[in-house]
Amino acid sequence: MRDESLSGHPRVRGARSFFWQEPQLGTTPIQFGTLPSFDGTPIFYCEEGRGKPLVFCYGIACSSLHWTYQIDYFRKNYRCIWFDYRGHRRSGIPKDYGALTVGALTQDLRAVLDFLGVENPVVLGHSMGVSIALEYARQYPVERLILANGTAKRPLDSLFGGNFLLPAFRWLNEFETKSPQVLRKLWSLQKHAGFMKNFIGAAGFNVHLTHPKDIETYVRHISELDPAVLTHLIQSYEAFDATSWIHQITVPTLVLSGAEDKVTPPETQELLAQLLPHAQLKRIEHGTHCTTLDLPEFVNVLIENFLNGQS
Numbered sequence: 041m042r043d044e045s046l047s048g049h050p051r052v053r054g055a056r057s058f059f060w061q062e063p064q065l066g067t068t069p070i071q072f073g074t075l076p077s078f079d080g081t082p083i084f085y086c087e088e089g090r091g092k093p094l095v096f097c098y099g100i101a102c103s104s105l106h107w108t109y110q111i112d113y114f115r116k117n118y119r120c121i122w123f124d125y126r127g128h129r130r131s132g133i134p135k136d137y138g139a140l141t142v143g144a145l146t147q148d149l150r151a152v153l154d155f156l157g158v159e160n161p162v163v164l165g166h167s168m169g170v171s172i173a174l175e176y177a178r179q180y181p182v183e184r185l186i187l188a189n190g191t192a193k194r195p196l197d198s199l200f201g202g203n204f205l206l207p208a209f210r211w212l213n214e215f216e217t218k219s220p221q222v223l224r225k226l227w228s229l230q231k232h233a234g235f236m237k238n239f240i241g242a243a244g245f246n247v248h249l250t251h252p253k254d255i256e257t258y259v260r261h262i263s264e265l266d267p268a269v270l271t272h273l274i275q276s277y278e279a280f281d282a283t284s285w286i287h288q289i290t291v292p293t294l295v296l297s298g299a300e301d302k303v304t305p306p307e308t309q310e311l312l313a314q315l316l317p318h319a320q321l322k323r324i325e326h327g328t329h330c331t332t333l334d335l336p337e338f339v340n341v342l343i344e345n346f347l348n349g350q351s
Contacts (some may be wrong), residue, residue, distance in 0.1 A: 050086050050130065051122070052105035052261075054112075055253035058337065061112050068115050077126070077151045078290075079139055084130035085123040085152045089115035090160075092183075093158045096122040097149065099167030100277060101270055103129050103261050105254065106166050109336030110343065121161070125153045127269030129261070137268055141276035142168070146175045162347065165190060166332060167304065170312075172278045177289045185289070186343055188296040189329050191308040192282045192315055196274075244303055246326055246334040254333055286315045293319040295344040297341065298327030320351060 050072050062068065072086035086104075094114055096107040104111070104122050112118045124131040125145050131332020134140065153161065162184045165173030231251055247254055258304060293316045298311035307322065313321035322342050324331050332339050345351070 041156065050084070050104075051088070052103045052108055052257065054105065054108045054333070054336075055251040056109070056336070058109070058112075062116075074130070074132075075155050077144075077148045078342060079134060079136075079144075081126050081139070081148070082132040083123055083126065083136040083148045083152060085121065085155070086158060087119060087121045089118055089120050091118045093119045093121055093153075093161040094155075095117075095153070095158070095161045095163045096120065096148070096182065097163065097165040097172045098122075098125075099169055100273055101128070101262050101265050102167070102258070105257055105261070106330060106332055107164065109342060110164070110323030111334075112330060113340045114343075119158075119331075121152070121156065121158065123149065125273075127266060127273070130255070133266060133269060137272045140269055140272040142171050142175055142280050143276070145172050146179070147178055150180065162186065164188070164343075167329065168195070168277055171195070171277065171282070174282050174286060174289065175280075177291065178285060182291055184291055184295040184347070186296070186346065187293060187309075187312065188331060188339075189298055189301055189304050190312065191304050192286050193282050193308075194278060195304065196278045209288045244329045246300065246328045249334040250330065251333075283315060286312075287317060290317050294342065295319050295321045296327075296331055296342065297321060297323050298329060298331045298334070299323055299325050300327060301329045301331075303329035320346075 043052070049070070068089050070086065070088045074082045074084050077083045088111060096104070096111060098104065098106045103124070107122065111122065113121055126148060127133045127140060134144070153159075160181045160183050163173040163176055163182050164186040165171070166188045167190055170187045173185055173187060174192070176182065247255070293313075295309050295316070296312040297306045299306060301309075310321060313319040324335060324338065324342075327334050
């Protein structure tokens with residue numbers, strides 16, 4: 041179902057300006073809308089540009105903001121496709137919260153690509169999007185993979201260098217189960233709390249490189265997310281482990297690692313690259329968990345070289 045009723049551009053735009061950005065987004069073909077996924081959940085999708093399809097998958101509780109500078113750059117010569125996860129932004133929340141899983145998000149992606157008639161795409165994943173990209177590549181043909189700041193094994197075991205935050209996530213899940221309305225009220229207050237911007241900025245971004253407004257936008261998006269979506273999705277994400285089958289993915293793969301990534305430390309990307317038979321690892325100095333926002337121009341060059349077959 042194509043939806044032309046939305047005003048403006050649906051992608052979350054970044055606050056930084058670069059010479060290669062188009063002054064007006066309307067100069068490149070774009071279409072967007074919603075479609076029902078396998079269980080009827082409405083999924084929002086967008087495609088920008090024409091050419092070889094590049095499919096962008098962002099992280100948990102994130103948005104198209106995390107790939108926005110890459111989409112801005114590649115939309116001139118590629119068909120850039122992105123979608124909002126169930127429970128995120130313009131997509132609907134499933135009737136059954138138990139359908140908030142990595143597997144369900146992978147099937148949502150398949151529904152979008154089936155609708156658009158896309159086969160054998162290049163799939164780009166950031167953070168949890170890496171898990172979705174890997175799961176998709178395990179089930180369906182892809183041409184290449186580009187994996188930024190992700191992990192092949194249980195992600196919360198290495199979060200901030202250890203699994204000490206697991207009790208906090210489990211407490212959050214119990215709180216949501218017992219007092220969902222209270223949690224939603226408290227959760228929404230994040231966007232007004234300056235310390236949350238400072239904490240999230242220091243934890244996930246290079247605050248000397250990422251624009252402060254991009255960090256503010258991310259904090260606002262987290263505060264707008266239904267915490268029940270986060271708690272249920274974390275339960276699935278926590279259990280994701282591709283180490284037993286990742287060797288079956290034999291397509292060329294680019295692994296991007298932030299040298300200062302605290303969320304998924306560099307050794308997790310090193311392991312990811314080691315387990316994939318045809319992967320090359322690019323370590324990004326001064327990059328954190330959000331390398332795509334820290335150093336977008338450098339990331340774009342790395343991706344472009346990889347797409348052109350250059351190491």
